[in-house]
Amino acid sequence: xxxxxxxxxxxxxxxxxxxxxxxxxxxxxxxxxxxxxxxxxxxxxxxxxxxxxxxxxxxxxxxxxxxxxxxxxxxxxxxxxxxxxxxxxxxxxxxxxxxxxxxxxxxxxxxxxxxxxxxxxxxxxxxxxxxxxxxxxxxxxxxxxxxxxxxxxxxxxxxxxxxxxxxxxxxxxxxxxxxxxxxxxxxxxxxxxxxxxxxxxxxxxxxxxxxxxxxxxxxxxxxxxxxxxxxxxxxxxxxxxxxxxxxxxxxxxxxxxxxxxxxxxxxxxxxxxxxxxxxxxxxxxxxxxxxxxxxxxxxxxxxxxxxxxxxxxxxxxxxxxx
Amino acid sequence: xxxxxxxxxxxxxxxxxxxxxxxxxxxxxxxxxxxxxxxxxxxxxxxxxxxxxxxxxxxxxxxxxxxxxxxxxxxxxxxxxxxxxxxxxxxxxxxxxxxxxxxxxxxxxxxxxxxxxxxxxxxxxxxxxxxxxxxxxxxxxxxxxxxxxxxxxxxxxxxxxxxxxxxxxxxxxxxxxxxxxxxxxxxxxxxxxxxxxxxxxxxxxxxxxxxxxxxxxxxxxxxxxxxxxxxxxxxxxxxxxxxxxxxxxxxxxxxxxxxxxxxxxxxxxxxxxxxxxxxxxxxxxxxxxxxxxxxxxxxxxxxxxxxxxxxxxxxxxxxxxxxxxxxxxxxxxxxx
Numbered sequence: 219x220x221x222x223x224x225x226x227x228x229x230x231x232x233x234x235x236x237x238x239x240x241x242x243x244x245x246x247x248x249x250x251x252x253x254x255x256x257x258x259x260x261x262x263x264x265x266x267x268x269x270x271x272x273x274x275x276x277x278x279x280x281x282x283x284x285x286x287x288x289x290x291x292x293x294x295x296x297x298x299x300x301x302x303x304x305x306x307x308x309x310x311x312x313x314x315x316x317x318x319x320x321x322x323x324x325x326x327x328x329x330x331x332x333x334x335x336x337x338x339x340x341x342x343x344x345x346x347x348x349x350x351x352x353x354x355x356x357x358x359x360x361x362x363x364x365x366x367x368x369x370x371x372x373x374x375x376x377x378x379x380x381x382x383x384x385x386x387x388x389x390x391x392x393x394x395x396x397x398x399x400x401x402x403x404x405x406x407x408x409x410x411x412x413x414x415x416x417x418x419x420x421x422x423x424x425x426x427x428x429x430x431x432x433x434x435x436x437x438x439x440x441x442x443x444x445x446x447x448x449x450x451x452x453x454x455x456x457x458x459x460x461x462x463x464x465x466x467x468x469x470x471x472x473x474x475x476x477x478x479x480x481x482x483x484x485x486x487x488x489x490x491x492x493x494x495x496x497x498x499x500x501x502x503x504x505x506x507x508x509x510x511x512x513x514x515x516x517x518x519x520x521x522x523x524x525x526x527x528x529x530x531x532x533x534x535x536x537x538x539x540x
Numbered sequence: 541x542x543x544x545x546x547x548x549x550x551x552x553x554x555x556x557x558x559x560x561x562x563x564x565x566x567x568x569x570x571x572x573x574x575x576x577x578x579x580x581x582x583x584x585x586x587x588x589x590x591x592x593x594x595x596x597x598x599x600x601x602x603x604x605x606x607x608x609x610x611x612x613x614x615x616x617x618x619x620x621x622x623x624x625x626x627x628x629x630x631x632x633x634x635x636x637x638x639x640x641x642x643x644x645x646x647x648x649x650x651x652x653x654x655x656x657x658x659x660x661x662x663x664x665x666x667x668x669x670x671x672x673x674x675x676x677x678x679x680x681x682x683x684x685x686x687x688x689x690x691x692x693x694x695x696x697x698x699x700x701x702x703x704x705x706x707x708x709x710x711x712x713x714x715x716x717x718x719x720x721x722x723x724x725x726x727x728x729x730x731x732x733x734x735x736x737x738x739x740x741x742x743x744x745x746x747x748x749x750x751x752x753x754x755x756x757x758x759x760x761x762x763x764x765x766x767x768x769x770x771x772x773x774x775x776x777x778x779x780x781x782x783x784x785x786x787x788x789x790x791x792x793x794x795x796x797x798x799x800x801x802x803x804x805x806x807x808x809x810x811x812x813x814x815x816x817x818x819x820x821x822x823x824x825x826x827x828x829x830x831x832x833x834x835x836x837x838x839x840x841x842x843x844x845x846x847x848x849x850x851x852x853x854x855x856x857x858x859x860x861x862x863x864x865x866x867x868x869x870x871x872x873x874x875x876x
Binding site (some may be wrong): 280308312319323332344345349350369373380381520539 | 545565567602603604607609611612614616617618619620621622623624625627642643646647651652653654655656657658659660691692694714715743790791817
């Protein structure tokens, strides 16, 4: 085990925060209080946290439409995120972006993105910027298995190899591209071998196993920081909710989600291993659980009370100057 | 002042800005050229010959020769800009906007807004546009009308060497994304260019000819045709007020409306097809805000609602020219 106790607890806190954030949103969205499309990350926490645990605030990530987990893992303010999802003026993006466009460039989070496949070129650009600074910074392009099939992602992988750019292509395989199975939509055997075909090292890991993900990513991030070029990682993970909130999920097998929650819950697996190997004690985890629950409760309460934007805000921030 | 071509003015401006700002990068296909060939790097220096020498001067981290991957050229420029850099992305032909429209339309144009004003995206996308070289339907289009309609973008079109320098300098230093349209037929135009720092603010039209009988609003390569039409009419005692918009977003509404209020007659010459075009936009502006001044219906001289054809005869028939502009002016003057 190459992880310190502090890092372990920090990772647990972030995974738990993502889970509670998403479980709570699932409830609140059902009330009708939150507008628009929301795509929940519950089930995939070990991917975002296993990767972002190795990143600092000066590293960059580019996220997807399923971006809440990446935002929290990279250090976006949870309460400001909740306000954003509620469409409040005090939200992280002043209520202009909503769930699909949360960003905070000050912590290196270059945006969730409503366009599947748009992120990889942006991460490549951030890596080009990082390379200029010569400080060993890296950029991570989070892509789902859907984005893995977009031409933009292929272009970015090729160009990253050509430029030897410090970018990590993280393919989160949650087995569903919206409502279509990966076994249908991905023509190749897997995404990792396809990425390897572009000329970069490519790995596969169980993204529901935080420890395996964390350990692999330690090496991957170190490789990129050393200026050796891009790396691809395919992370096998699970989506506990639908493509979007309200998705009736008729494409799921009978009892599939219950089974996944029993046998493929990355947080359960984390707790089981951390406790059985005496890495942490259950009282410490319970304390984190209550702190996270309180944070989410406060975030929702504050978001509810927070004032909405005003009509005049529509025209703000279209340009820096015009 | 020094006499030079539009091409030289653009080339010198890029180099001067690269020297001035170590945070500035440039990327595109063949901007270095020759990489991976017997000719070696800089065998090309840009297909329009404007980026030669940059690679040797500024190195591969700032002068980035890319594969043919337009989405990644624009996307990487955008990502670098979000990460605190400033970028010039070269797309060769304006038509290739079609390949990377998502990065332009859904990404760079919207970042600042979607992110609540907490980011900026200083990217200048240089694109060669326009018909006149018989390059046919996919290498000749004037796509500025389409891009002018997108909130979040600025759209700039220099026509003289001096404007090329002044507008490109402003574009590169601007904190917003700029679509910088360079007309292929104007690269060889010569003119005097001011020495040293020279910036032209966006949203200020240039007066090409002053006149009181009719207003001709235009941009890009049609400036020459409009000036020729005005000169011919002037010989008959008809004076035209000719405006070069320079930027279509922001648009110098004041200059257009002031002129229309003075002349009462408006001709708009626009190289794009007519539907939802710059011409239609300015026509609506005049009808809306200068209706009582208008003495005749607004005339739109545009390309037809067709792709750009190949054959010389067809391309000539496609493009507006001095004769069609002149005829439109006469038509507005004849209206009673």
